[in-house]
Amino acid sequence: MSVTINLKSRGRLIKRLPTSVDVNPKSTPSELASQISSKTGLSIHRLRLTKASDGKVLEDLNISSNETVYVKDLGPQIGWRTVFVIEYLGPLLIHPLFFIPKLRTYIYPHIQASTASIPPTLNQQLLLYLVLMHFLKRELETLFVHKFSSATMPWRNLPKNSTHYWILSGLNLAWFLYHPLVITEGKYTFYTPSSTAILTFIVLWVFAQVSNFSTHLTLSNLRRAGTTTRGIPRGYGFNWVTCPNYFFEVLCWLAVWALSGFNWAVGLFTLVSAGQMYLWALKKEKRYRKEFGDKYKKKRAVLIPALL
Ligand SMILES: NC(=O)c1ccc[n+]([C@@H]2O[C@H](COP(=O)([O-])OP(=O)(O)OC[C@H]3O[C@@H](n4cnc5c(N)ncnc54)[C@H](OP(=O)(O)O)[C@@H]3O)[C@@H](O)[C@H]2O)c1
Incomplete structure (x- = not known):
């Protein structure tokens, strides 16, 4: 019938x-x-x-x-994987442009040409490599690790979705990070962290990246390829907070922020990202509780262990 x-x-x-x-x-x-x-x-x-x-x-x-x-x-629709690849491409393409000597005089037109064409400092080169490695890792994870549950989204949402990465972590970060005259203590000076600070924050950055990758593997292993089922994530990081992948992401950016001499643009990007991830993590905790009931061990903190 x-x-x-x-x-x-x-x-x-x-x-x-x-x-x-x-x-x-x-x-x-x-x-x-x-x-x-x-x-x-x-x-x-x-x-x-x-x-x-x-x-x-x-x-x-x-x-x-x-x-x-x-x-x-x-x-018309666009695959989610493609959306992420396009989003992360923003900073990967934009940041290196700031290292092309001829372009620097156009990028910083308000600064004397002789000063604007000064090559970026060693610390700025270090920051460039950290940013590029960060987004390259995200591209590789998008292609080879993540198993997304939503197949597509409307094409017309792509510009809105890409703004965060192309503008905030692309143009905004690059313009301020590779500025010929970095502002510290209210004066224009070249900021150079001490070697102890460099070593400390690089170690923190590597630790956070490896940990973030490990949590992504845990999430990926919860789902069979081609399916959209959810599981309860357990193991490294997941006993402390709901979304340890977000926690380690925030740690990565805190390390970059410190290495940049606490540049406000990096601070702003980190704050906006952490705020967004906190809201997503709250939703995720609610969803786990609803979906898995007693099987799920409730978390007090969703983003930062013992705090938030
Ligand atoms: N800097 C920033 O502003 C920012 C913002 C957001 C993310 N990020 C970075 O990008 C990474 C990925 O972000 P995201 O928001 O996609 O993270 P997510 O929601 O934790 O998801 C990561 C992947 O795991 C899958 N997944 C999540 N929970 C699962 C579960 N219980 N069972 C099975 N599969 C599950 C997701 O599939 P679904 O498709 O079903 O969700 C997705 O493919 C983050 O970890 C972070 O490093 C950065």
């Missing part, structure tokens, strides 16, 4: 959308979406199905015959 579901376009009219389809009541929303996809020629990922009766996204097909389902075309 099958039920008839009425279909209506929501927003822009979907040309070949049939007015109704017959489905097996036991089929899933994604099976219904596949049926609509084959009729309209639109990829399943760009279709959003909502129940007309309550406006909620269709999570099961528990609806009676002749009920209406709205079908929204979300527009």
Whole structure:
């Protein structure tokens, strides 16, 4: 026995959308979406199905015959993996531009050309390598470690998604980090940390990167390739906070901040990122508690052990 579901376009009219389809009541929303996809020629990922009766996204097909389902075309889609690759490409492309001698006079036009063309200091070179290695690691993890649950997002959201990385950690960080005259103690001087500080913060940075990588491996091992299931993460870092990967990410940027002479642009980027990650970590903790009930050991701190 099958039920008839009425279909209506929501927003822009979907040309070949049939007015109704017959489905097996036991089929899933994604099976219904596949049926609509084959009729309209639109990829399943760009279709959003909502129940007309309550406006909620269709999570099961528990609806009676002749009920209406709205079908929204979300527009052309882009794979999440590609989104991340494009986002992280921003800082990878932008930072090295600040090391091209000829460009420096254009990048810092308000500074005398003779000063603006001074090559970046050794400390600035060190900062460049740390930033590049950080984002290169993220690119490699995106391609080879992470298993994302969402397949795609609308293309039109790409500029908004990329702003954080292209502007805040791309242009903003690079402009201030590689400035010919770095500001310290209210005066323009070249900032050079002591060798003890360099060693200490490089060790902290390496420790945080390796730890961050280890937590990403733990998360990746919780999911079989091609599936979207979630598991309870356990092991290194996960007994201290909900999202140790975010904690180690913050540590990496604190090390860069210290090496930059506590440059405010790095501080701002670290603060904004940590704020965002804190909100995500709170949500993640809530989700684990709801999804896994008693099996999940509640965490008091979500981002910073014993603190936050
Ligand atoms: N500097 C910054 O502003 C900033 C901001 C955010 C992230 N980051 C960095 O980027 C990294 C990745 O960020 P993210 O927000 O994607 O981290 P995330 O939410 O912890 O997820 C990392 C990967 O693990 C999967 N995953 C998470 N929890 C899982 C579970 N319980 N079971 C199975 N798989 C699970 C996620 O899949 P799903 O697709 O299902 O989520 C995703 O593929 C962070 O660790 C951090 O280093 C930096």
